[in-house]
Amino acid sequence: MQESNLRLLQQQFKNDLFKKTSNVLAELKNDSDYSAARRMSVYRGTIVLTIEYVAGDFSTLEQLVGQKRLHELIEEFLRAEPSETADMSDISPRFPIYLAKHHDRKIAETARYDWAQVLASTEFETDLQHLPISELQDLDNSQLVLTPSLQLFESPLAVNKDLAEIPTYLALRLVDDELNIDTLTAAEFQILLALKSDVTLPEILSRLEGLNSTEAEVSQAFTKWVQNGTIIGFRIKEQL
């Protein structure tokens, strides 16, 4: 066997893992207990685990498109833009960027929101620089900006409740509106990050320590979004 044959074998093996056309099963020993396909399924299982690992970072997107479609999107992404290192934490940050290139904006920006949530939960000092804005802006001629609106999952009336009660009910949906990532204040950004989880106003404010944002600023930002219709009160799944 030449080195090139080993390479061909490895390429066939890889293609089989990603369900591409491959002759690798013909290269494997079969036996009465376990077929070659059964044996390869163990390695295929690692790809599935990788997909599930990435999917865990995109819970809002899963609500939006369903688990099956999310897994398909991740697998498509892994095939198109595979990992180059063993660092699996490198996968999720690239996924929203891939979606922005190849899929509906709603899907892409929901993924961006999810990733921002992950960063917010793991990096207390999260700020705007953590979002992959520059790559998105370079994609095409359209002005790609973070254009989130806030959407009430449970009750349209929630917008009239006390601010501290509201975050439990909110999730992000992305529609065209006046919000631009470049012009968001720290207070506005922190609200966006905090809304999907059960975060109360005092907790939002505690996150703003060091960012020179006051409770008044947070309230002002929230009120502005309510008034200009950024916050829309119906379920995201019903809308879709």
Place this chain on the structure above:
Amino acid sequence: MLSPGVQLRANPFRMFKNQGIGVGLKPEYYDHFLSGPPSSVQWVEVISENFLRWKNGILASEPIQTLEKIRSHLPVRMHGVSMSIGSTDPLCPDYFRNLKEIVGRIQPEIVSDHLCWIGVDGQNLHDLLPLPYTEETVKWVSNRILQAQDMLGRRLVFENLSSYVEFEQSEMTEWEFVSEIAKRADCGLLLDINNVYVSGSNHKFNPLDYLKNVPHERVAQIHLAGHSVKPDGFLIDTHSHPVCDDVWKLYQWYIQKYGVQSTMVERDGNLPEWQELEAELIHIKKIQDVVNAREQSPAVAATI
């Protein structure tokens, strides 16, 4: 205390010293190590990749500082999962540069990886993938190990895989393949007895045939771990269960026949409380005591 003769018997011609009993160190267990090691542990093994520069070339300071604290108490062995020594892609210079930096900082006793490939065409598949056991593969991989050892400036150690497929084109057994590579590359062998057991079950070979025929003098370390049994009987090397009885027996058989060598337990899933994991380390010690006692006096051993 062992007699000098027994000591000689236990380590007659090894290239790597026996450092006792170790454990695969997970962050969940750091608290048990930072203020001084548990008495059951003489060394720890860490996954090299957890300490490399990945994102933007930045070295995460907290993990490496934690490891340095532990290193001040205990010898550390570094175990990698992404050298991809069997791949037909070029060896990754960045990986070796990063690894060399950490090795220089931590000064591990052993630097090991797996006898496998993890990707091709620049794609990392996040798995330890098997090779065909052919003369040409032996030549290819042993040359790569020689290059890798040159880049790192030290002898490396490679672990036998647990595998789930065998290739039609294979020309030799796995133990012949492993042995030949170790000899030609002049590298060490990390003998994973659970992997031998898992592959033996999946490919219908006798694990003792494997254990008898590896180059014992090159065994730098022994791994013990647990595996999962699928409903159809297929075994998967998950490291998520305690070491099974059969693997304990194989371990005892091996060290009885070829001598005690550095041994550790790996646990990567379903992490138990430290005390539960430590019980397995204590069990290693008990087996080693039985073996050492038999060396001294079969009658004494019978009382242990």
